Amino acid sequence: MALLTYKDRPVDLAPGETVLDALTRAGVDAPSSCRAGTCQTCLHRAVEGTPPPESQNGLTAAQKALGFFLPCVCRPTQPLTIAPPDDAGARLEATLRAIEPLSHDVVRLRIETTPFPYRPGQFIELIADDDLRRHYSLASHPDEDPYLELHVRLHPGGRMSRRLMAEMKPGHRLHVAGPRGTCFYEGVELDQPLALIGAGTGLAPLYGVLRDALRRGHRGPIRLYHGARDRKGLYLADELQALAQSRENVEYIAAALDPDAPFGGDIAALALAEERARVGQTAYFLCGGEGLVKRLKRDLFMAGASMKAIRSDVFSAG
Numbered sequence: 001m002a003l004l005t006y007k008d009r010p011v012d013l014a015p016g017e018t019v020l021d022a023l024t025r026a027g028v029d030a031p032s033s034c035r036a037g038t039c040q041t042c043l044h045r046a047v048e049g050t051p052p053p054e055s056q057n058g059l060t061a062a063q064k065a066l067g068f069f070l071p072c073v074c075r076p077t078q079p080l081t082i083a084p085p086d087d088a089g090a091r092l093e094a095t096l097r098a099i100e101p102l103s104h105d106v107v108r109l110r111i112e113t114t115p116f117p118y119r120p121g122q123f124i125e126l127i128a129d130d131d132l133r134r135h136y137s138l139a140s141h142p143d144e145d146p147y148l149e150l151h152v153r154l155h156p157g158g159r160m161s162r163r164l165m166a167e168m169k170p171g172h173r174l175h176v177a178g179p180r181g182t183c184f185y186e187g188v189e190l191d192q193p194l195a196l197i198g199a200g201t202g203l204a205p206l207y208g209v210l211r212d213a214l215r216r217g218h219r220g221p222i223r224l225y226h227g228a229r230d231r232k233g234l235y236l237a238d239e240l241q242a243l244a245q246s247r248e249n250v251e252y253i254a255a256a257l258d259p260d261a262p263f264g265g266d267i268a269a270l271a272l273a274e275e276r277a278r279v280g281q282t283a284y285f286l287c288g289g290e291g292l293v294k295r296l297k298r299d300l301f302m303a304g305a306s307m308k309a310i311r312s313d314v315f316s317a318g
């Protein structure tokens with residue numbers, strides 16, 4: 001019997017090879033991003049056999065029980081039959097209810113689906129058709145919002161971006177799958193300081209985490225840092241400023257790289273200068289492009305933060 005079977009097809013697996021590498025070599029178009037067991041982009045499900053425990057690190061108890069695992073860090077020694085996560089029945093029909101601009105290149109999508117459990121800050125896969133699927137983070141709260149809320153940056157030339165601009169109007173039918181990811185408010189003390197740091201649409205999961213923290217009665221200080229290339233990119237700034245003014249424990253710090261912007265500066269440098277003195281107590285949530293997230297992770301770690309205190313999502317392309 002083959003050690004690895006993908007759907008009904010045996011796949012060659014070299015000793016010590018990861019499932020992701022074997023799938024890629026076999027020509028399976030398996031999604032991946034960090035390749036280190038962190039981002040969960042490559043999530044698959046074992047339909048027969050038990051995945052090695054280290055390939056389930058970071059997944060929820062429910063996901064583990066359902067056989068979900070991360071192929072990028074999975075080196076099976078027992079026969080395993082696997083399927084993409086959608087084959088587990090997680091793919092849901094969805095209807096676009098609203099699409100509205102948040103800035104010159106970011107839109108807010110409101111999407112209706114059969115309700116499913118998720119935590120704000122996790123991400124879903126948006127499926128326009130079998131060939132066009134992208135991950136987007138959840139800014140909505142399942143107990144407060146009737147729809148899923150996504151903040152989507154429209155990349156010129158991007159395939160999903162083009163589809164959204166050209167075709168998607170309220171009433172448009174699509175599918176979503178998920179949720180995935182561990183970048184959500186969990187394992188945090190109510191009095192612990194939180195630092196939520198992101199750039200661009202990295203705000204989407206942080207906005208979700210912030211709302212969830214407040215709803216759960218978080219009492220410790222929450223500092224939300226949002227960076228953008230220019231002032232126009234600091235979307236939701238008025239709403240976040242108003243929120244910070246109405247809540248004693250919430251601070252909103254925004255910075256744009258454009259030197260002419262009223263809040264000029266590099267958000268990572270700004271956040272690091274501010275946070276350096278507080279590492280050790282603070283829980284961090286870092287979201288956005290790879291450069292920003294990697295740099296913040298490294299510098300916070302070098303400043304003494306524990307990796308366990310850092311949750312992150314890298315918005316890699318593809």
Ligand SMILES: Cc1cc2nc3c(=O)[nH]c(=O)nc-3n(C[C@H](O)[C@H](O)[C@H](O)COP(=O)(O)OP(=O)(O)OC[C@H]3O[C@@H](n4cnc5c(N)ncnc54)[C@H](O)[C@@H]3O)c2cc1C
Pocket residue numbers: 033039041123134135136137138150151152153154155156157158159160161162201202204205289313314315316317318
């Ligand atoms: C876990 C996760 C969560 C994500 N959450 C969000 C979110 O909440 N909001 C959001 O807008 N995006 C998010 N993304 C990114 C998103 O999945 C897509 O990659 C992105 O929207 C581009 O899709 P596209 O089809 O328009 O462009 P594609 O056709 O995939 O790419 C076309 C070109 O656009 C450029 N490009 C694409 N993506 C990026 C990027 N992220 N940074 C810089 N250049 C890029 C590249 O030059 C690329 O070659 C997330 C990604 C991951 C992995």
